[in-house]
Amino acid sequence: MRKHLILLFIAVLMLAPRADAVSSEKGLMVKNVRFFSYAAFTRIVFELDAAAPYVVMKSDDGRSVTLSAYNGPLSATASMPAVRDGVVKTVELRQESSRSTIVLQLDAAAGEVKDFVLRGPDRIVLDVMKGAGAAPTVQAERRKLIVLDPGHGGGKDAGLVTAQGQEKAMTLELAVAIKRQLLKKNAELAVILTRERDQTLSLDDRAGVANAAGAVLFVSLHAALGAGSRVYIVDPDEGPLATAPAAHKTFLDFDAGNEQQERVWGSQQASHTKASGELGRRLALQLGMPGGEPVQAPLAGLKAVDAAAVVVEVGMGQDRSWVAETVAEGIASYVRENR
Amino acid sequence: MSERIDRKIPGDWLLTVVAVALAAVLCIGGVLWWRMRAAPPATNAAQQPATAAQRLNEPLVITLSVPVDGLLVAVQAPVTRQPDTQSLARESLAALFADPTGSKAPVLKDLRLRGVYLDAVGTCYIDLAPVEQREVRASVWEELIALYAMVNTLSQNFEEIRQVRFLVDGREVQTLAGHIELSRKFTKRMDLVKQ
Numbered sequence: 001m002r003k004h005l006i007l008l009f010i011a012v013l014m015l016a017p018r019a020d021a022v023s024s025e026k027g028l029m030v031k032n033v034r035f036f037s038y039a040a041f042t043r044i045v046f047e048l049d050a051a052a053p054y055v056v057m058k059s060d061d062g063r064s065v066t067l068s069a070y071n072g073p074l075s076a077t078a079s080m081p082a083v084r085d086g087v088v089k090t091v092e093l094r095q096e097s098s099r100s101t102i103v104l105q106l107d108a109a110a111g112e113v114k115d116f117v118l119r120g121p122d123r124i125v126l127d128v129m130k131g132a133g134a135a136p137t138v139q140a141e142r143r144k145l146i147v148l149d150p151g152h153g154g155g156k157d158a159g160l161v162t163a164q165g166q167e168k169a170m171t172l173e174l175a176v177a178i179k180r181q182l183l184k185k186n187a188e189l190a191v192i193l194t195r196e197r198d199q200t201l202s203l204d205d206r207a208g209v210a211n212a213a214g215a216v217l218f219v220s221l222h223a224a225l226g227a228g229s230r231v232y233i234v235d236p237d238e239g240p241l242a243t244a245p246a247a248h249k250t251f252l253d254f255d256a257g258n259e260q261q262e263r264v265w266g267s268q269q270a271s272h273t274k275a276s277g278e279l280g281r282r283l284a285l286q287l288g289m290p291g292g293e294p295v296q297a298p299l300a301g302l303k304a305v306d307a308a309a310v311v312v313e314v315g316m317g318q319d320r321s322w323v324a325e326t327v328a329e330g331i332a333s334y335v336r337e338n339r
Numbered sequence: 340m341s342e343r344i345d346r347k348i349p350g351d352w353l354l355t356v357v358a359v360a361l362a363a364v365l366c367i368g369g370v371l372w373w374r375m376r377a378a379p380p381a382t383n384a385a386q387q388p389a390t391a392a393q394r395l396n397e398p399l400v401i402t403l404s405v406p407v408d409g410l411l412v413a414v415q416a417p418v419t420r421q422p423d424t425q426s427l428a429r430e431s432l433a434a435l436f437a438d439p440t441g442s443k444a445p446v447l448k449d450l451r452l453r454g455v456y457l458d459a460v461g462t463c464y465i466d467l468a469p470v471e472q473r474e475v476r477a478s479v480w481e482e483l484i485a486l487y488a489m490v491n492t493l494s495q496n497f498e499e500i501r502q503v504r505f506l507v508d509g510r511e512v513q514t515l516a517g518h519i520e521l522s523r524k525f526t527k528r529m530d531l532v533k534q
Binding site for chain 2: 151152157158159160161203222223224225230232295297298299300301303311313
């Protein structure tokens, strides 16, 4: 298999002081791996123990990208995420003979790969752009995309566990029921779920799914004890950075715009405050919340969602088919009035 | 022939009286000075620590924000006086965690207080730890109420505390139970308090 050498960063050694030279002998130590799904690309960030030269190679068939240390071994204390956003499938740590590498398995929509480094902390950033093979978005088909997010899931996060069952199962069941109701009566809508089965997804994964798919509306489903529902929106005080971070050059003079884009992650919801408030009020009224006003809270699962977004917390004692029908009707009427 | 003339000094009697009076004043002054030097400090030394100890032992009544039936309720509680705000803030949160209702409230019952730190700009860091490594399971509302029980307890009692941040095992974490973002500063919320 012919491989293309994309970039070799020996400049790190030349520019960095002695500590970096020492670390280069030790190879690459990856402390943390994060990913961010944007409309045009997926960003994978490898946080390092210290800057060191590295090699990025794309396979001949373009289906994988390999990251390895230029000198010495590569090791990782971080767990590797399953991205699955249509651009990147997985990030894996592989042991080949005596050498470890990190392999990105690319999906059908993946195109060109760009890499660069950032300091403070030292990071290697890979941007996988959406290529020509990207599937047409739902928006392109002129169908409004609704993303339903069944809260919790996976082996470690069951949510509330009660005699009535586990929250993770209840939210999935409810999401499926809402989807069914929405599609039954609204041909102009498309609906996807952030998870279709019992699987672990981080809060950023869920927001990433919605952002990458171009959702117009995001409803995260949760459950509580009791027989009443509550609707939540992000606290408007949780706005974007008061002043955009000043552009600054990285140590290799790379465009700092990318760094800014990463910093913006987590503040996308701030530009949808009004829309989220309207959606929240509509659902709160229909679900019979006292006062008809959504609760404002610093919700970790919504702050990175680039669309109108709410959390609906359903009472475990409530009639679930009624809840599904009511939420679906609220969503549909909101979309109709906000074409 | 010489003539001896013995003359009585005029006012001799008066001088004697003045000398005796002066001696008496000096004696009395000396005695008083000696008593002021020795006796009064001995009295103060005996009295002052007793006053300070009494003051330290006298409990300070603070207002806790305790989760009751899904809202925060103000409850008066005595806490031991402390020499500084940081220690007193810690005592106050300890009282919240020990409160008969607070100790059974969702989220709070799964946590213990590791430490409280107050920085120079009025940010108070509450360092929490799960009890026996137990997972914190709660609804969105329960998580919100538990966090603001701590925030309001500190903000309402100490004007030096302007905002609150949370740590778990000494580190910043995203959430406690999967819902409420902890990587931000919290200020008191009165809309969660039962009117």
